[in-house]
Amino acid sequence: MAADTETEKERVNMKTRAAAVAILVTGVAHAQSSVTLYGLIDTGIVYQNTARRTPSRATSPGASLWSMQDGNIRTSRWGLRGNEDLGGGLSAVFWLENGFNVGTGAFRNGGDLFGRQAWIGLRASQYGTLTLGRQYDFLTDYVAPLSATSSEFAGKLASHVFDNDNLKHEMRLNNSVKFSSVSFNGFKTGAMYAFSGAAGAFANNSAYSFGASYSYGPFNFGGAYLQVNRPAQPALANASGAASTRDADQLTTGARQQIFGAGAQYKVANASLGLVWTHSITYDVTGIWQAGSTTTGALGGRCVKFDNFEINGRYFIRPDLSVGAAYTYTTGGFGGASKGFTSARPHWNSVMTQADYLLSQRTDIYLVGIYQRVGGANGNGAFAPSISTLDPSPGNEQVVAAVGFKHQF
Template identity: 45%
Template sequence: MKKIPLAAAISTALFASVSQAQSSVTLYGILDAGIMYTNNVSKGGSSGALVQATSGNISGTRFGLRGAEDLGGGLKAIFVLENGFNIQNGKLGQDNRLFGRQAYVGLSSAQFGTVTLGRQYDFMTDFVTPLTGVAGTFGDTGFIHPFDNDNLDHSERLSNVVKYTSGNYAGLVFGGLYAFSNSTEFAINRAYSAGASYQYGPFRFAAAYLQINGSAGTTSSSSGAVDINESSSNGTGGFQVGSDVQRTFGVALNYAFGPALVGFAYTHSQFQNTNSFGLTNGSVHFDNYELNAKYALTPALSVGASDTYTDAHVNGSTTYGSDPKWNQINLQAVYSFSKRTDVYAEAMYQHVTGKNYVAFINTAGGASGTGNQVVGTVGMRTRF
């Protein structure tokens, strides 16, 4: 009988165990809490300053489970279940969904790409957002464009999605998705999205398109792709009224040199047959132009700024002017104690012009009584 040294036997057993157990489940999350000051908020017929405790001013507070199982031949089964909630009161976000941020399962291959099914983000969020001031690594929720009209901050997440994302081919990644209405009225409350991103050294470019059909009047009990009440319950100030057709297109680019990063983004959004801005089945479109920059002063301290100019047209309103314009300037400083924990300070200023329009910075606590609004926030984040 051939004898095997004990150390070799143990090593062989351990290797076999690891090779047969290439599956994992990871618990992860971000906790973001802060204190916010707003100079002017209109509530209950009066206007004044507001000081409030906030949750998710930069990064939406969340926890989730992420899993993968090696199926062999470079193929993996994957899943994500991600919950959003308010850290100040513990309430669920995303219109009281248990896993309202994301919930999907799929198959992934480095060579052929990934196919997933479930509740997911569109490609404006996947490809364009990371190159803007709305990126999760930048200002995120506080820096969104007016009403999140271009969905860069995913105020409208998509349900019933079949999604394909390619592998990385020399810096190029592309994808497409379809979100089912789950109704006998097949064309009502469904969505499409496609996009691509490209990276070459310090240069990155992205473009994407999103179309949502028939979202007007939808709620969490609706069977379709979108719940327009979700952005309200999440406190994002998204474009909540719905429309017969929503079309959004965006492009963005940025360039990194040393500790600096500069970027530009343009997005265009159209809403047909909407009841916003005092309209009755009217139309609205937005053109958003954003410049952004970040600079790492030290490995622990970074600063950033973005400026977004929004040119809109409202067709047919008797209450509001037809051509409102917004300009919002955002400043941010982040100090990292570690890779997991940081503190931040932000300041946002918005100015709007046009008949009967008032300023309304996202998460400010309410619209201003004038065309100007200022918000300042200090907060803390930790990740696990």
């Protein structure tokens, strides 16, 4: 009888141990996969010393403007990202990200649910990541972090005129296949191709991008190229292709668009210094990105080019307090059907200063000031001072000041 009781106890113990092992294995398997819900909210009060009045009073002088503006540094967003360990250094990864306006609660990116990013792919720990979906190009990945437009620095308000080089992350590429390598002794590279999705018109609004970066001690370097292929005739344009015109994220529109960029950064202790150059050109222009949307007229049928030369610096006075500044000189030109650049030679001088104070690891307060002046535009209103998504000035200069705060979760 005692032996039977002892045997029963052993069976119970074995079942208990088996259950414990099963729970442990389940826990380990769950630990190898993760899904993260995250977000960021950025809003503040913005002052402009002069801005264009409503269309009905367009010929009147400008007026000062106070407004609440969302996403002065970083666009407010929420998203889901995750990975699953498939074994052997291979993981499945995905990213879904929505943009929204704090002031109105409305979706950004033309109302798309996941208009900022939407992709899925595989990551090999020894080689890199292959992803498919709506994604950023390599100017955003490798050059923007070296600029004051970096999401960790002054962001959107420090963007170059009309965001002509996409360092402000406005344009994404739909239907894209992208490979980004891991770091090999500080060197990374990548390439991507975005399909047009149009039957019989493989190159009608297709796009490709490639780039590389290198880090060596306190030095960081990056360079990238982006080309969007579109027809010269607007009537033949494929609006839902790689660079969609339906999501309000396109930049200068027209025929073929090319953007080159390179930058360098030196970091030491609690300071950094950066240099960035970008060049963009769009043929047979139909619209230009201004005040947060693409406007037509004034440049129709012409080609337009920009060169941006930026120097920036940042200094951490304390771990929770930083100051920074940037100067950008932008030259522009446009011409007629000959694709010459003789009609005008506009140039912009832009100066930005910023202070940022961390209330916690996730919440900070910022103060940003920008001065922009344009010359040589020959009276063409399309080349008016234009700071980020704000209303442009009716004159040749504009001053903007913004105070706000960001919270990450």
